[in-house]
Every structure is written in structure tokens, then in C-alpha cells.
Amino acid sequence: MADRKLKEVLSRAAAQLKKAGVDSPALSAQLFAEKVFDLNRVQLIIELESSVDSEKLAEFEALVKRRASGEPAAYILGVKEFYGFEFKVGPGVLIPRPETEEIVEKVQQLFRADDKFLFADFGTGSGILAVTVAKLFPESQVVAVDLSASALTIARENALLHHVAERVQFVRADFNEPLLADAKFDLILANPPYLCEAELEDISSEVAEFEPVSALVSGPAGDEDIKGSAPRIAAALKKGGTVFMEIGYLQGQKAYEIFDSCAAFEGCVTIHKDLSGHDRIVVAKKR
Numbered sequence: 001m002a003d004r005k006l007k008e009v010l011s012r013a014a015a016q017l018k019k020a021g022v023d024s025p026a027l028s029a030q031l032f033a034e035k036v037f038d039l040n041r042v043q044l045i046i047e048l049e050s051s052v053d054s055e056k057l058a059e060f061e062a063l064v065k066r067r068a069s070g071e072p073a074a075y076i077l078g079v080k081e082f083y084g085f086e087f088k089v090g091p092g093v094l095i096p097r098p099e100t101e102e103i104v105e106k107v108q109q110l111f112r113a114d115d116k117f118l119f120a121d122f123g124t125g126s127g128i129l130a131v132t133v134a135k136l137f138p139e140s141q142v143v144a145v146d147l148s149a150s151a152l153t154i155a156r157e158n159a160l161l162h163h164v165a166e167r168v169q170f171v172r173a174d175f176n177e178p179l180l181a182d183a184k185f186d187l188i189l190a191n192p193p194y195l196c197e198a199e200l201e202d203i204s205s206e207v208a209e210f211e212p213v214s215a216l217v218s219g220p221a222g223d224e225d226i227k228g229s230a231p232r233i234a235a236a237l238k239k240g241g242t243v244f245m246e247i248g249y250l251q252g253q254k255a256y257e258i259f260d261s262c263a264a265f266e267g268c269v270t271i272h273k274d275l276s277g278h279d280r281i282v283v284a285k286k287r
Helices: 006-020 025-036 039-045 054-068 071-078 100-112 129-136 150-162 204-211 224-236 252-260
Strands: 079-080 085-090 118-122 141-146 166-174 185-190 237-246 267-274 279-285
Touching: 006 025, 006 054, 025 039, 025 054, 054 071, 071 079, 085 129, 085 150, 085 252, 100 129, 100 185, 100 237, 100 279, 118 129, 118 224, 129 141, 129 150, 129 166, 129 185, 129 204, 141 150, 150 166, 185 224, 224 237, 224 252, 252 267
Parallel strands: 118 141, 118 185, 141 166, 185 237
Antiparallel strands: 079 085, 237 279, 267 279
16 A cells, blocks of 8 residues: 555545534544644644554544544543643543633632632532642642542542642532531532433534433433532532532523522622623622
């Protein structure tokens, strides 16, 4: 077989993925090439006219085949960037979304980099919020809660990867139960499941078929975890403490009503929009 140039390999892979109908076909091809051929983004451009090794080519094509089946690129690569940091991900956790980064920005508006505070991360998943905030605030301590043992395994790996493990306590539990009622946190972050059952039929097949449904859907109306966790959050926060919770873009009014109906938060609840103008984050301060 004649030598294949990297440029041709990339072009064919992008075309194959485009035909398969997956998201961002060219980007997926580039990411797989960087991994398999051990190139960074600049080197990838420089080496476009170079021939590729046949064994490496077979490895690359195997990744492309998996992507063409709909498997998310992040699961194939085993990593995903969040807030400029690289995190391990796998089939047991949701792939980090850019909207969630806005919670980190809100924490940075609330605290100075050298502040000492205790926070909890409810539904930690791969640990992106717990680890990122712990990394950005070296005097902070965090309790990261998730019901999934596989998610906590990945979260622990990410805490070790980013050198914050000694400040993160992982707890396997349902954050809708009063397990942390006696703890008093300065801050609680939460990214609960918030899709309703009907919405699951409308989302991308890549999400529905590969990402954990239990981390996506919260009952028929999509608000069971918001209802269940609001009173637990109120009990776990210090007076004057704050919660930032990510919600679905259709849930702003309902989430506002749930939190405002808690005596601890009454009159101290706002709904913030994301960069796309959609309701995305509940901000509530304990009176």
C-alpha cells in the first residue's frame, strides 16, 4: 500500500465522520490524530505532508470507526477539557459541558483566591466542579457527593491528577437525603439531573445512548432532584451561605419557585442566564 500523507488521512476521516452524521467531524479527526500520532495542534499542521506509519494508521482508523458509531469523542479519548484543565472522563460520568463553567466564574466572583471556605459539590460526577474550584482556591476544602461508585472513582483520579486530593472528601450518597444536615457549608454547588422523561427522546443519540441516563433524567417533569435537594441544601448551608445550581433552560421559573418556597431562601433567589440567554443557574443565599 502506498504511503498515506497525514493530510489525506485527516480528510478521509473527516468525510467518513461527516457522512455518519456525528457532531464536529473534522475536530474529532484532528483530536484522534493528535492522540495516535503524538502531535500537538501546531505539530499537526506542520506534519500535514508527512507520511503516516501503517500501524498507527490502523489505530487511528479504529478510533474513527468508534466515533462513526456515535460514541462520544471524549469517551474514546478518555479526557475532556473543562475551564482550561484536562479531566479524565468515562462512560460512568457525564461529559463536561461548557455551560457548567459559568458556575466556576460565579464562585470566583464570590470569593477571593486566598479565601478559606468549606464547600460541597452535589452530584460531583467526574469531579469537574469540586476539583476546579479546589484548584483555583488553594485554601478551600470540599465534600464531593455522588451516588455512583464509578463516577467517584473517576473523580478521585481527577483530584489526584490536579493535586487537590488531600482537600477533597468523597462521599457516596444520595444528596437528596439528609446526610449532610449537620455540616455547615459556606457554599454548595449542584449539577443535578434535570431532563424530563419526554426530553430524553429529543436529545442527541450520542448523549442518550452513551451517557448515563441516571445523571440526565429527573422524573417525568425533570424537577424531582431540584425539589428533593433544595431543603437539604438549606439545612447544610451556613447562614449567609450560597448555592449555585445548574438547571435546564426550561426550568427557571419552576426552580425559582422551589427555592423561594424554602423559608431559608425566601426572597434571596435569582435565576441567571447562560451566554446563550437561557435560564441556567439558580443562585440562592441562605438568610
